[in-house]
Amino acid sequence: MLKSLTTLSLLVATSVGLPTRHSKRSDRNAGLTWISKDSSLPKIVLYNTGDGTILAGSPNGRLDTTNYGGPIGGLTPETLIESAREVLDIAQIAVVNITTEGSGGAGSVNADPDRFLSISMDAHKRLCSEGSDIVGAVMVHGTNTLADTAFGVDLTLNCSKPFVATGAMRPNSALSADGPFNFYDAVRTAIHPEARDRGAMVALNDHLVSAFYATKTNGNTVSTFVAPDKGYIAQFMSGQPYFFYSPALPKARNYFGPFKLALPLPKGFDADLLYAAAKDGTRGIVIMGAGPGALSDAAIKAAEDLHNQGVVTVASFRPYFGLAVPTPQTEKIISSGVLRGENARIQLQLALGAGYDFDGIQKLFGDDVRTAIYNEATAFFNGKML
Structure with missing residues (x-):
């Protein structure tokens, strides 16, 4: 530990x-x-x-x-x-x-x-x-x-x-x-x-x-x-x-002595879940990443592996507000743009059902955000512009 x-x-x-x-x-x-x-x-x-x-x-x-x-x-x-x-x-x-x-x-x-x-x-x-x-x-x-x-x-x-x-x-x-x-x-x-x-x-x-x-x-x-x-x-x-207030603790707050804990702790992101879903026939996966759609190294590796098998992975954001901003270069993982996880899942489902390929789905989710951010004023990114 x-x-x-x-x-x-x-x-x-x-x-x-x-x-x-x-x-x-x-x-x-x-x-x-x-x-x-x-x-x-x-x-x-x-x-x-x-x-x-x-x-x-x-x-x-x-x-x-x-x-x-x-x-x-x-x-x-x-x-x-x-x-x-x-x-x-x-x-x-x-x-x-x-x-x-x-x-x-x-x-x-x-x-x-x-x-x-x-x-x-x-x-x-x-x-x-x-x-x-x-x-x-x-x-x-x-x-x-x-x-x-x-x-x-x-x-x-x-x-x-x-x-x-x-x-x-x-x-x-x-x-x-x-x-x-x-x-x-x-x-x-x-x-x-x-x-x-x-x-x-x-x-x-x-x-x-x-x-x-x-x-x-x-x-x-x-x-x-x-x-x-x-x-x-x-x-x-x-x-x-x-x-604003005198000192107080939340009513629902509990205490667990750190030196006495013997419970098994999670290992973090379990990439096996993605592989299992793909093996079961899933064609698209949405991962609600941390912050603005940030994924762990294990999640990124699994998503890139599945991309090579034809499975589309979309990374969405966990907070209530904000954007999952695409990177300057196009990658094997799609950023959800303005859509949170639940809405990104529905749009991905519809896009796959309508026959969109990976490039088409990427444009659906992030083309407007990419166009707004990556332009002449931000040429310092030196990225591939869509």
Whole structure:
């Protein structure tokens, strides 16, 4: 389950303006290195999952908010802190790197389903142990599965100290990246006395949401994480949270001790289901992907295999709103465009019944979206235009 849990050692600063670091070691926090300007400031742990838009860049320029990823323009946890260096005016930060088998680089869709347990177990030791001087924790995570991980942490971390998840909807390289301010808001929440006794929380787009109720409602825009019917916990103004209510926990929230769990955990996406459906005569499959239709590596491989057998696979989006944006180049998996999973299934069924081939079905689902996005103004994608 816990594939790898390591603390990151930090390089000695050589640039003017970088913070001074102070090392402080103890049994429960062995190996932590504090990034700090002032050793009297409150301490928080930063859990880095290693994936997500908040750490991503794009080789395509500042307008790219759909096809980013890769090493160009990306951030490490340390350079994320530098990009929001005001956090060091309010807190000391120690980075804990969480890596599990299947971590997905710039996307969180490949994250192991038990990732939250790795984080909860470590947070219990560092935050919740008697005498701990760490006041809270922040987790940076890819938004496609951020709500899943934060919910799992909420059910397995029984501590009064704040645990705040954050991410971004625009990459670091974008014209108006949202990650640095989201990160600052999360740190400010983690050290705020009014943030205690509320369970895990999600901080994005100037709002704070209970992780128990949070859901990603839009696959593309920054105004995505909300708690339908339940509302926000707080709103951020100039980096300061205004809490709407006194501390409280959701009535339906339960707790499961992470060190006592013995239940078998799912292995993630089961590609055997796709192969079985094709063997049974299925001609078309719709997969409701994470976020704006993102598929795991296992799902992509299976869909490409089935494409060679004449089976059409459509990837749709999970949130309530948004688009499954096609890639610049035509591929073996069709993006559903504006249609969510249930509607994409009906259109695919009708298209197959009407005799459309793969290319025709691809145009039905994504031609209008592709035409709108990939034009002379976005020639930096250098993709094949339909």
